[in-house]
Amino acid sequence: MKKILSKTESLKATPHLYCPGCGHGIIHRLVAESIDELGLREKTIGIAPVGCAVFAYDYFNFDVSEAPHGRPPAVATGIKRVRPDKIVFTYQGDGDLAAIGTAETIHAANRGENITVIFVNNANYGMTGGQMAPTTLIGQKTATSPYGRDPKREGYPMKVCELLSSLEGVAYLERVSVSNPKNIISAKRAIKKAFQNQVDGKGFSLVEVLSQCPVDWGMTPQNSIKWVEDVFVKAFPLGVYKDKK
Amino acid sequence: MKKTLMKGNIALCEGAIAAGCKAYFGYPITPQNEVPAHMSKRMPELGLVFLQAESEVAAINMVLGASATGVRVMTSSSSPGVSLKQEGISYLVGCELPAVIVNVQRGGPGLGNISGSQADYFQATKGGGHGDYRMIVLAPSSVQDMYDHTMLAFDLADKYRTPVMLLADGVVGQMMEPLMLNKYIPAATGDRSWVLDGARGREPRSVKSLLMAEGALERHNLELRKKFDLIEANETRIETKNTDDAEIIIVAFGISARVAYSTMRALRAAGKKIGVARPVTLWPFPQKTISELAKPGRKFLVAEMNMGQMVEDVRLAVNGKCPVEFYGRPGGGLVNQEEMIERINKM
Amino acid sequence: MSKLSLSAFTRIKNNMQTELIIAGSGGQGVLFAGTLLAQAAVEENKETTWFPSYGAEIRGGTANSTVVVSDEEIGSPVVNSFSALIALNEQSLDKFLPKAKPGAVIIVNSSLVNKKVDRSDVKAYYVPASEIADKQINDIRAANLVALGAYLKASGILKLSSAKQACDILFAERAKLIPLNQQALELGYNSCRQG
Incomplete structure (x- = not known):
């Protein structure tokens, strides 16, 4: 009989503590599958952020380092520069990557660090209770934008792929979502490519994953998926933003 | 052996290289600019890593990453820049990672001036970052010390898996003096079972300071305290x-x-x-x-x-x-x- | 505890320690001239420290280096009063002459300084360092070492041969510059007359 499903080796058997309907579990799985399929598990060092994925080292079955809030690209740089033979990736949320860690993100990208960045954009700060993120949509209500994000007061949603696309050091940028099986397959392809690029020494590769956060959005999981597909992707269009040949 | 005339800032670089420093991450600030400049020349010559970071914040976190893979790594700065490194220093202690951090002190508060100063004593010795921690602080007073203490700092950092600060100042950093380029005698290598180098044929490892389980953080802090007590007993000079x-x-x-x-x-x-x-x-x-x-x-x-x-x-x-x-x-x-x-x- | 007067203390110190400040405008090579003197002290197995003015002034502003040479361990490399001054321009003479100790050796680059030293308790030497460098070795940038050569003669603290040896070391990677710099030292040494 043909085996069609097996345990993903790069994931531990530990049950996730993510909220019901959260996208992180899916994204962890896509990262783990990509690493397994490329045969990289034994030389991978991941960097966990400060945010919902802070416990990533409890879920991934390979070496993981913590980083202060926003600093994963710097920590990844330190690792990759002294251990260029290792596969180094960061897993970061929108607050970590696009607010407090903006400088680290932009400069790692601009240096063309040969690392992979998995950027989970869920339009708010999940772990601390749904506060406004740099990627919060205009009009979106959060714990710290109770009247809705007003661009006059809080500025506009930060579009990381668009922002980084002008930097010469960047090899690959793609925005994907995990709202339905078709999008998940597409997200998997992008994530795997971002790791393959590192194996090939192509430089900085980032995949922005639009993810659902039903609890902090105050929605049912079903409605959160609908919101991603009807609203979120309108502000953050999916697609490839850079693919350096 | 004849003495060599050398600047304090250069001597510390050469001490680091002699002690097997594999990577340096830093950011320019007076009066320690000779350090990144010298390292940018010497490290690539030796096939080692030099990187000018985008900030002191980034530099200390690059140090954290490199240290997590078990290599000897150093950063340097001067007072305002060292303030920016405090977050990373606290994490290094919490994660039990060795590193050498040099502060060639200048006058403060604020931007102050570029003249030598010793105003960061409290910051260095009482814990400039958050949390209940201690850090080994060495105080060089000559160019010879800049060289010797840097080597010692690497050994102590490795021995106790904790960051060590060289608290110098603009005068010692900028002055030249004859020094003996003493040979570095490698210290015994300690436990390496924490190093992140890929989970090949072993269980995965993690480097972390977040301990949310019931009682875990207090246990961790008590263990750190034991280590600090040991350092007090053995390393007071x-x-x-x-x-x-x-x-x-x-x-x-x-x-x-x-x-x-x-x-x-x-x-x-x-x-x-x-x-x-x-x-x-x-x-x-x-x-x-x-x-x-x-x-x-x-x-x-x-x-x-x-x-x-x-x-x-x-x-x-x-x-x-x-x-x-x-x-x-x-x-x-x-x-x-x-x-x-x-x-x-x-x- | 009884008091020790400052002048008594100064006398003790003067016997074994020399503090020289070399001052000029940025680009006149005052840092290098100091380095060379410190290296010459190393050649004679003496204790020495060198300390620069540092900061924003790279070219055009004023710059100086302080060199202490001693037979015993040196305290601070930064000193408030000097037993010797090499003034490569007028501004430097104005600024540092008041800080010279009685009996100090003052080397004045008379090519660029038009005034006389207005203190009778110091020993002034006028050396046309810039002209000597320009006319005799065709490189005005060597004025710093002409002045340093003059200082070696006037003070006698270190041998000219030690300074020449220091050239060999400091120019090890640019050996073709050694003869020119040694010549500058020698020209300065031979041109030094008090007056």
């Missing part, structure tokens, strides 16, 4: 001269200790009974030696290039047994022999 018959003991570290020694020599030549106690480690502070030196009839003069920081530790050690007076020059000023003699004459 102080240099004393002419203290046996001294009526006045000058307590000074770093550049101020040089002035203390020359003051002592001048006054001894004139028949005055002056001694010097120079803490080499500022943490662990040589509490016991200072306490033993505090004998009736004796006076202490603490000299620092700040408005009175180490003097608090000296007073705690002396514990009221002798008068402790203070001579200091704050950011922008330098302690000097003429003033020190005047101050002693008034005691």
Whole structure:
């Protein structure tokens, strides 16, 4: 009989503590599958952020380092520069990557660090209770934008792929979502490519994953998926933003 | 062996390289600019890593990453930049990662000026970052020390898996002096079971300071405390001269200790009974030696290039047994022999 | 405890330690001239420290280096009063002459300084260092070492041969510059007359 499903080796058997309907579990799985399929598990060092994925080292079955809030690209740089033979990736949320860690993100990208960045954009700060993120949509209500994000007061949603696309050091940028099986397959392809690029020494590769956060959005999981597909992707269009040949 | 004329900032680089430093991450700031400049030339020559980071914040986190893979790594900066590194230092202690951090102090607060200073004593020894931690702090007072202490700093960092700071200042960093390029004798390699180098044929490892499980953080802190106690017991260093018959003991570290020694020599030549106690480690502070030196009839003069920081530790050690007076020059000023003699004459 | 007067202390120090400040405008090579003197001290196994003015002034502003040479361990490399001054321009003479100790050796680059030293308690030497460098070795940038050569003669603190040896070391990677710099030292040494 043909085996069609097996345990993903790069994931531990530990049950996730993510909220019901959260996208992180899916994204962890896509990262783990990509690493397994490329045969990289034994030389991978991941960097966990400060945010919902802070416990990533409890879920991934390979070496993981913590980083202060926003600093994963710097920590990844330190690792990759002294251990260029290792596969180094960061897993970061929108607050970590696009607010407090903006400088680290932009400069790692601009240096063309040969690392992979998995950027989970869920339009708010999940772990601390749904506060406004740099990627919060205009009009979106959060714990710290109770009247809705007003661009006059809080500025506009930060579009990381668009922002980084002008930097010469960047090899690959793609925005994907995990709202339905078709999008998940597409997200998997992008994530795997971002790791393959590192194996090939192509430089900085980032995949922005639009993810659902039903609890902090105050929605049912079903409605959160609908919101991603009807609203979120309108502000953050999916697609490839850079693919350096 | 003939001595080599060298700048303090260069000597610390060469000490680091001799000790097997594999990577340097830093950001320019006066008065330590020779360090990134020299490392940018020397490290690639030797096939080692140099990277100019986008900020001191990034630099200390690059240090954290490199350290997590088990290599010897260093960063350097000066006071305002070291303030920016405090977050990373706290994480390094929490994650139990070795690293060498150099502060070539300048005057503050704020941007201050670029002249030498010792105003970061509190920041370095009392924990400039958050959390309940201690950090080994060495206080070089010569170009020779810049070289030797850097090698020592790497050994201590590895031995105790904790960051070590070299608390220098603009004068020691900028001055040139002859030094002996002493050969580095490698220390024994400790436990390496924490190093992140890929989970090949072993269970995955993680480097972390977040401990949310019931009781886990308190247990971690108690373990750290045990380590700090061990460091206090084993690594406290102080240099004393002419203290046996001294009526006045000058307590000074770093550049101020040089002035203390020359003051002592001048006054001894004139028949005055002056001694010097120079803490080499500022943490662990040589509490016991200072306490033993505090004998009736004796006076202490603490000299620092700040408005009175180490003097608090000296007073705690002396514990009221002798008068402790203070001579200091704050950011922008330098302690000097003429003033020190005047101050002693008034005691 | 009885007091020790500052002047008594200064006398003790003067016997074994020399503090020289070399000052000029940025680009005149005052840092290098100091380095060379410190290296010459190393050649004679003496204790020495070198300390620069540092900061924003790279070219055009004023710059100086302080060199202490001693037979015993040196305290601070930063000193408030000097037993010798090499003034490569007028501004430097104005600024540092008041800080010279009685009996100090003052080397004045008379090519660029038009005034006389207005203190009778110091020993002044006028050396046309820039002209000598320009006319005799065709490189005005060597004025710093001409002045340093003059200082070696006037003070006698270190041998000319030690300074020449220091050239060999400091120019090890640019050996073709050694003869020119040694010549500058020698020209300065031979041109030094008090007056």
